[in-house]
Amino acid sequence: MNLIVCKNYDEMSKKAAEVIAECISAAGEQLVSFPGGDTPLGMVNVFTEMVNKGKVDISRTRFVQLDEWVGLGEQEYGSCVKFLNDNLLNKLQYSFFDTHLINGLAADIQNECTRLNEYIEHFGPLALSVLGIGLNGHLGFNEDGVDFENNAHIIPLSETTKKVMGKYFDKEHVLEYGITQGLKQIMAAKTVVLLANGAHKAAILKKTFKGPVTNTVPSSILQQHNNCFVIVDSEAAKELR
Numbered sequence: 001m002n003l004i005v006c007k008n009y010d011e012m013s014k015k016a017a018e019v020i021a022e023c024i025s026a027a028g029e030q031l032v033s034f035p036g037g038d039t040p041l042g043m044v045n046v047f048t049e050m051v052n053k054g055k056v057d058i059s060r061t062r063f064v065q066l067d068e069w070v071g072l073g074e075q076e077y078g079s080c081v082k083f084l085n086d087n088l089l090n091k092l093q094y095s096f097f098d099t100h101l102i103n104g105l106a107a108d109i110q111n112e113c114t115r116l117n118e119y120i121e122h123f124g125p126l127a128l129s130v131l132g133i134g135l136n137g138h139l140g141f142n143e144d145g146v147d148f149e150n151n152a153h154i155i156p157l158s159e160t161t162k163k164v165m166g167k168y169f170d171k172e173h174v175l176e177y178g179i180t181q182g183l184k185q186i187m188a189a190k191t192v193v194l195l196a197n198g199a200h201k202a203a204i205l206k207k208t209f210k211g212p213v214t215n216t217v218p219s220s221i222l223q224q225h226n227n228c229f230v231i232v233d234s235e236a237a238k239e240l241r
């Protein structure tokens with residue numbers, strides 16, 4: 001694990017954007033994946049600016065979404081796709097070579113998994129998987145108890161996730177499932193960049209990197225990744241030193 005502790009959120013975001021840009025610049029044709037959630041916003045802003053200023057070339061990079069809430073579409077606040085569209089994809093002055101997004105409102109949601117799996121199989125493995133982390137150690141929506149060998153799948157949301165989901169969107173949405181790339185696809189990425197900030201993430205980071213590898217803490221599988229950058233602010237890093 002390459003642990004990079006930054007003094008605050010802004011520094012973490014900038015550092016992460018630089019590491020991601022370096023990764024993208026080092027490879028030719030490639031597939032990369034970004035998450036939604038609150039954590040990556042700063043990184044996405046810096047990254048977008050770097051692309052728009054011509055500091056990083058994404059013209060040979062394919063982009064694939066990590067995860068989505070089943071039941072939320074691109075118009076809904078809180079959906080991962082809206083986050084990515086509003087903050088990244090619609091702000092880029094140069095486009096990714098191709099973009100594969102997840103429709104959480106698809107009538108045939110199982111088919112969204114199939115499409116996601118086929119896309120990753122065809123254009124993958126991922127060169128880069130950028131991740132946030134849930135309070136229970138979920139990566140994407142790989143909730144506690146998940147099978148490490150899964151590819152993209154639909155999964156019931158954990159109680160922890162249901163408790164925190166109110167921060168993303170109105171309580172009128174009662175969501176029960178997520179759709180996510182599987183840990184097998186994430187672990188096959190050449191480079192993983194995990195971002196976390198804030199004191200509330202300190203305990204789960206400790207379990208992730210100092211505890212046993214177990215699917216009750218899905219993120220602990222990252223201990224077995226041989227090129228994983230963990231870029232965090234000092235608050236989140238408190239229990240890692």
Ligand code: GLP
Nearest residue numbers: 035036037038039132133134140
């Ligand atoms: C969300 C998403 C993840 C995200 C994680 C952390 O529910 N499914 O992709 O990385 O939980 O979210 P946040 O960055 O808002 O803390």
